[in-house]
Every structure is written in C-alpha cells, then in structure tokens.
Amino acid sequence: MTGQPTLSPATYPVVRADLVAYAAASGDPNPIHQDPDVARGVGLPDVIAHGMYTLALVARYVDEQVGAPGRIAELGAKFTKPVVVPESGTEVEIEGTWRDERTIALRVTCAGERVLGNPVAVLRG
C-alpha cells in the first residue's frame, strides 16, 4: 500500500540482564526467560524473552514516536516466534506505519524474522 506515512524505525538491544530485571518488575519468574539450561531442557535453542517484554518494547516505541506516555488506548499482538537471547544478547527492530489517524500497525523483527503477529496500537481519540 502507498500513501501511509511510516514512522522512524528503532532498534532495541536486549540482554539477559534486561530479562532478569523484567522478571522481577513484572512478577513472571518463569526460568525459560533466565536460565539457558531450563530453556534448552524444554526444547528451546536458548533463553527467550518474555512475550510481554517484547510487547512492552512496542509500547515503548509508540510512546517514543508520539512523544508522550499514556496515549495508548489499545495494544495487542500474537506471539508468533520467540526472541532468542544468547549470552551476547540480541536486538529487536520495530517500525510503525500509520493505518489511520489513531492506529499504528507495527512490524517487529528479531534476527530478520517477525516475532509478533499483527501488532497494533490504537491511540486515544
């Protein structure tokens, strides 16, 4: 589609210490987000980020793009692929496109693959 203004892309580094901090702040202590042995034990390649951590990065991106907190009225996505966080860390890339004057459709990727399905934020009217 053409004629839809695209927002600036942003790249967010993610390291395991972020996931430890997020586990404490969110109250989700699931060890697959912190302990590589547990993650591998359930068939994952390595520690993965909480899906909600990635969604929080989307909210952060929208706040940064619109220049103010508290503007998001609706936010949602499917968690389609895990964000794998090796010892050396990784990066999540986010780019938004205005779908209408209140709605931002997002593209969220890690290592070149989309990790969220249909992430959308709707701002307050």
Place this chain on the structure above:
Amino acid sequence: MAVDASLAGRIFPPTPPYDVTERAVSDFAVATGTPYTIGDPAPATFPIVVAFRAMQALLADPEVGIELHRVVHGQQRFVHERPVAVGDRLTATLTVSGLRQIAGTDIVTTSSAITDQVGVLVSTAEATLVHRAEAE
C-alpha cells in the same frame, strides 16, 4: 491430559488488591527502557502485573488440569479505559472466555477486567494461553 471442558465461561474470584507504587512503575519502565518521569502514567503493558496474578490463579487450580510447563502465552491484547497511575489499587477478575482444542492442544482464551479501588474499569487484558499436548 486435556483441560477440563467445563472451564469455558468460568469466572475466577477477584485477585487481592494490588497497590501501584512509584517504585513498581519505575522498575517496570526501567526494565523495558521506557522513558519515564515521576508523575507519568504507567507504561501501557504495566497492567499485565495484575492480570498475571489472575492468570496464575487459573494455572494453579488443580481442577483445571493445566500443566504449567506446557503453557505458552499465545496472544495478548489490552483495552485501556485510562492509563494506570501511581496510587491506584487494582484488582483483576478473570473470565475464561473460550476453550477449544486443536490436535490435542488446548487454546484457552481469558479476559481479565482490571478495576480500581472504587470498582471502575481501568483496563481489560485479554490473554490467549496455549496448552500443548503431551508428547506420546
């Protein structure tokens, strides 16, 4: 084992009140790198802290038949009536809005109504939990 089919439509008791503190909001913002100054509203996904408590009650209920290590968070959506603010006292009431089975995998959809200390709806958090089938 499959999730109990009578789960659909079940409403869980409200979670104990959760007091939103400056510290809790600040820690959440810092952990996610979200720009935050004292007095700002909480980040948009902050209500997961309260919704997650309601989900844990569902996951921990032995009658439901969910095995924690088989659960994956499939989808999440928030509808905010207003941003959460420091000083809010929040409670989440979870309803199992749907339950379906695909090839032995249970797809449990939930909706948690998050209300403030005067009972007014602040946010609705819809979560889809995927309970994978046991490997044979």
